[in-house]
Amino acid sequence: MFGPGTRFHRLFDDPCWAVAMIRATVLEAAHPQIGAALVDSSTFLTHPWRRMANTLRSLQRVTGADEAARDREVARLNRMHARMSGTDAANRPYDAMDPAARAWVVATMFESAVTMFRWSGRPLDQAAMEELYAQFLAFQALLGDSSGQLPASLRDFWPYYDRVVEEELENTEALRTILYHLFDHLPAPPLLEGVPTLWAAGRALAGPAIGVVTVASLPETFRRRAGLTEVPGAQALSQAAYLALGSARLLPEGWVTADNLLDLISLSPDSDDPRARALAAVGDGMKRFGALLRLVTPLPDEPGRPGAGRPSGRSARAGAGRRGAEEFFDTVLDQTGNGYLDWPDLAAMARELSGRLDLDEPEETRLYDAYAAWWRELQSTLDTDGDGRVSRQEYAEAVPFLAGPALIRVAEVLFDVTDADGNQSIDADEYRALFRTGFHRELLDSNGTYTRAAFIKDFLAFMAGRQRSTAYDPLLAQA
Incomplete structure (x- = not known):
């Protein structure tokens, strides 16, 4: 069949x-x-x-x-x-x-x-x-x-x-x-x-x-x-x-396939995949055409769209420094786009990470449980009006409380399920499974490995400090 x-x-x-x-x-x-x-x-x-x-x-x-x-x-x-x-x-x-x-x-x-x-x-x-x-x-x-x-x-x-x-x-x-x-x-x-x-x-x-x-x-x-x-x-x-x-x-057989479509919608031009070089060349040509088009017919930002007027996608990832609280809320935390942070948003994060790593039981449940504990911590700390969800304003007013013990536990569990061989460091294959790209040199130590301490530190900096990251942005911020 x-x-x-x-x-x-x-x-x-x-x-x-x-x-x-x-x-x-x-x-x-x-x-x-x-x-x-x-x-x-x-x-x-x-x-x-x-x-x-x-x-x-x-x-x-x-x-x-x-x-x-x-x-x-x-x-x-x-x-x-x-x-x-x-x-x-x-x-x-x-x-x-x-x-x-x-x-x-x-x-x-x-x-x-x-x-x-x-x-x-x-x-x-x-x-x-x-x-x-x-x-x-x-x-x-x-x-x-x-x-x-x-x-x-x-x-x-x-x-x-x-x-x-x-x-x-x-x-x-x-x-x-x-x-x-x-x-x-x-x-x-x-x-x-x-x-x-x-x-x-x-x-x-x-x-x-x-x-x-x-x-x-x-x-x-x-x-x-x-x-x-x-x-x-x-x-x-x-x-x-x-x-x-x-x-x-x-068209010739093999030109139009689901695999080709999958590459077009998920392969970033800055990936280390060899096919990305061809995409980068096409992207550069489109950028030049887009620059000409902007000179001829400039388009304003779309009113009412979350994130309008703010950098997004690859341009945002390339930007230096930190995101604003509202941008981080919209692009990373509010996964379902309803304007609030609640359990379905964190469940969506766990679902995406589990899918990337192709987790089986009990590792998948460990990751979901870690996110559920983080949600309970966020709800008790940030939900000041008691409506069972966290608004953008409630989040912005209590940003320092985001990186509590439960988020650290999320980082630890994510490292454990990524480190498939259990040697307390992430190798090239394990890294590619999670990030779908090769090692980013700035993340590695002098031995060329991605250690547990470095992984947890970088993940917390991204999730709590709203620090831009070439590696971590595609995990949860990509469209």
Whole structure:
């Protein structure tokens, strides 16, 4: 059912899959339980490129040919989702492990794949559709979900899909955020961080178009019920977008792959990866073009956007000295982008670090527990109004209290789980696993090693002292 060559696996290298996944994500976000989990716990708004890269890596592991890697990733995903539960704004409970909600995620992926093939001029015949549906059912079973949540046959799937669309989906906050806010303020990927004007100009054109295409592709019954207005001509624009992306399959084999996309969105031009030299050359050319564009059409900062007018990305990391308290709050601490520091923000940090290091139990739980203890310490120290979260103002007024014993414990546990061989120093492979780049010379001692004391000192300087760090910024501040 899985592995290279299967119809299921080829989906992820299809250029149209990017648009289809946006559509599937919107349909997922319209489900009340999934939408609530996205709003409370997801970093898709503040760290979209990191989230996309992590999702692609996870899908590659789950659908790859390595059975052991597949089982490990499934176990990791289930542990991650088991930690996401709570109540939404209407005081309704949600649980990321809810079987019906998890089944809906698989259903939206399958239906969006079928729509993708149809709109890109490659409609699946009945046999191909049956084959693809069987593979998605196998994918659901691989995740450990019991059978019965999705119909066993394709014939019964369509009534199930129509019923959920008509009876359960809502115009949720998560849906509105994805359609109307995510692309408006989408930060530049690492390759384009040095050309903010060029990125802003392209985003101003592409963002609304993506929203129009996505809305037009949603089921008509849901659009009417949710009050989503379809722009005249949007159906034709949507099909044209799918056809244009689908034409990329005519390029030489291997040019358009999920791996190449992953490199483009996650490989920083200042990385030591050999491919980064090519990206750096492209980036330099874009910078020159962006400088010319700024002379011709200067664009002002966007009002109302967190961090507007402040340096960000690579330019921020290259800046000397310390961040301001508000910038540090927005770019590092407020991982979910809701304007407050609370447990989902620290859980997102633990989730990102666990994923980078590919942690298994019990190391993953040790890291989460350390962050949970830090959150309890922050809450008792900084939450002066007792609302269960820390505002930007509360944080700014009590900055000296950030580096308490619990944060030191986070640093110690992070070192322990990074030091895989337990020799009390981090070698080149362990360093690359965490930072996804080679050693930065300024971090090493005279013996060329990164010691426990140096690691903890640097981590605390970054997390508590708001000190810029070429190594540590990409861990938690990158988009």
